Amino acid sequence: MFLNSKFSYSKSNKSYSDLLLELDSGNILSIYFYPRRREIDVIYKDGRKEKIPILYNDQLIIEKSSENNVDLTINNSRKDSSIANSTATFFLLLIFIFGFALILKSTSKIASKAFGFGKSKAKFFTIEDVNTRFDDVAGVPEAAEELKEMINFLKNPKRLNDLGAKIPKGVLLIGPPGTGKTLLAKAIAGESGVPFLSISASEFVELFVGVGASRVRDLFEKAKENSPCIIFIDEIDSIGRQRGSGIGGGNDEREQTLNQLLTQLDGFSENSGIIVLAATNRPDILDSALLRPGRFDRKIEVLLPDLKGRNKILSVHSLSKPLSDDVDLNFWASRTAGFSGADLENLMNESAIHCARNFSEKISNENIENALEKITLGLRSSNVVSNKIKKIRAYNEVGRAIVSAINNGIDSIDKITILPRSGFIGGYTKIAPDDDVISSGLISKKLLLSKIEIALAGRAAEIVVFGINEITQYAADNINYSTAIAKEMVTKYGFSIIGPVCLDQNNDEIFLGNSLLKNKSLIADKTSTIIDNQIIKISKEALANAVLKIKNNRSMLERIVEVLIDEETIDGNRFKELLSNLVKV
Numbered sequence: 001m002f003l004n005s006k007f008s009y010s011k012s013n014k015s016y017s018d019l020l021l022e023l024d025s026g027n028i029l030s031i032y033f034y035p036r037r038r039e040i041d042v043i044y045k046d047g048r049k050e051k052i053p054i055l056y057n058d059q060l061i062i063e064k065s066s067e068n069n070v071d072l073t074i075n076n077s078r079k080d081s082s083i084a085n086s087t088a089t090f091f092l093l094l095i096f097i098f099g100f101a102l103i104l105k106s107t108s109k110i111a112s113k114a115f116g117f118g119k120s121k122a123k124f125f126t127i128e129d130v131n132t133r134f135d136d137v138a139g140v141p142e143a144a145e146e147l148k149e150m151i152n153f154l155k156n157p158k159r160l161n162d163l164g165a166k167i168p169k170g171v172l173l174i175g176p177p178g179t180g181k182t183l184l185a186k187a188i189a190g191e192s193g194v195p196f197l198s199i200s201a202s203e204f205v206e207l208f209v210g211v212g213a214s215r216v217r218d219l220f221e222k223a224k225e226n227s228p229c230i231i232f233i234d235e236i237d238s239i240g241r242q243r244g245s246g247i248g249g250g251n252d253e254r255e256q257t258l259n260q261l262l263t264q265l266d267g268f269s270e271n272s273g274i275i276v277l278a279a280t281n282r283p284d285i286l287d288s289a290l291l292r293p294g295r296f297d298r299k300i301e302v303l304l305p306d307l308k309g310r311n312k313i314l315s316v317h318s319l320s321k322p323l324s325d326d327v328d329l330n331f332w333a334s335r336t337a338g339f340s341g342a343d344l345e346n347l348m349n350e351s352a353i354h355c356a357r358n359f360s361e362k363i364s365n366e367n368i369e370n371a372l373e374k375i376t377l378g379l380r381s382s383n384v385v386s387n388k389i390k391k392i393r394a395y396n397e398v399g400r401a402i403v404s405a406i407n408n409g410i411d412s413i414d415k416i417t418i419l420p421r422s423g424f425i426g427g428y429t430k431i432a433p434d435d436d437v438i439s440s441g442l443i444s445k446k447l448l449l450s451k452i453e454i455a456l457a458g459r460a461a462e463i464v465v466f467g468i469n470e471i472t473q474y475a476a477d478n479i480n481y482s483t484a485i486a487k488e489m490v491t492k493y494g495f496s497i498i499g500p501v502c503l504d505q506n507n508d509e510i511f512l513g514n515s516l517l518k519n520k521s522l523i524a525d526k527t528s529t530i531i532d533n534q535i536i537k538i539s540k541e542a543l544a545n546a547v548l549k550i551k552n553n554r555s556m557l558e559r560i561v562e563v564l565i566d567e568e569t570i571d572g573n574r575f576k577e578l579l580s581n582l583v584k585v
């Protein structure tokens, strides 16, 4: 038998009948036959090799070969192809398995991601991380004092346990943004040397239902592993709002998360070494279940700092900053009424930036002044304006300043400027807010009426100087502001002839769902008209009063306007110098 592949055959031009003759004549030594091909390989006795065409599956050649004793080799092409087939199948299978494994891998990744959603993103501070101390939190002595007892417990839980004392599980820190709630929570962890787990409540809630709840579980599990420790949940109102208030019923993701939080708060026993601190500036919208004893049963108010507090906070944030000798932080504290701790930190930071920009070595009063202007008014705009517009600005601003000086005293004016700031059409008169009001939150009817008068004094000055037909829309923002106050006086505080009735439609209605579902009765048409009339009356009377005050001080108005147009900005002290013989009627 031949190994056919070892030979090379030339194409023959012999015909089929020639082949038959050659076979009969005994010239052929052997034939290589492929059942599926239409040619055969022929080896002659003289050594020639040729390929000769035949019929498909030609039986005659086979018969003739056997008749003439020609060696006939049949190529088992099936076997070949089956080997080829099986190899191909094998490779196909391999590719298939490989592809399948790839798909499996990527889907398992997606699946693990999906299931991993539940893992809480809580930022974990180890003991070394928390280097905040109570000394870093200035100006909130009451809150700090209340929280200090927690430290004793976290440091020495056994002593309180032995005395049978129960430490609150949850403490709610209530106050405006930037007043130092997070800082206080960190200070407790730092002072007692326990781990601090912090998460913003909004991070709990994802698109997928159930994720928030599993994150809450995960957070508490972490806390149990690290007990004693502090959990800090910032902006708890984003999940802790009253349940059943949405249009979509009571089963949405946020509510499930809140339910889980309540369960977890109940789940760990008293004195387990975990204290949950939560911060919010909207305690009024929290679910009552969250506030009941055993959960967030202690509430600590963190208010905006008063004068002394602002002074202390400014000192804390100036510690690492070189200040000029003439910088008096008490003066700057008096100029920053209404600022939160975060605002004050920002003020000192902006001052340092301004100082660096001027290549000075120490932060000067000028740097702080510049930073204060930037924070309260925005950036200066370099628009060049005509004298007429400067005049309109000046009359408006000085008019307001004079009425403020009459109503609130000459110290109430911090600064008057006709330089526009980005976002404002005109100048600005900075009137210092009343510290008493800031710290107590109490506003009298007289104070509100005075605010409306001051707001409308710019328009009053225009009426007095230019006449009623020449007034501009410069005072539009102030009119908006005064109308809002007048509306609150009538509908919320009972400061009008309507009497002590709450007619505020939006009162506590933070959820659209509630008002839709409850079908709350609306205010009667007649009452609405009375409300509108009262708002108009208050505003008109305030404007008339302001007009009178401006008329009585007309010459002083003209004098100060002239100086303001010339100097563009005058501060409180310069204003005091210019003010003489103020007529207070």
Ligand code: ADP
Residues within 6 Å of the ligand: 136, 137, 138, 139, 140, 175, 176, 177, 178, 179, 180, 181, 182, 183, 184, 279, 313, 316, 340, 341, 342, 343, 345
């Ligand atoms: P909140 O949590 O109340 O929104 P933060 O505690 O996050 O406010 O305060 C933000 C930043 O403002 C703090 O990192 C801190 O630098 C500064 N700050 C706020 N309040 C005070 C304060 N009472 N004393 C010192 N710094 C404060």
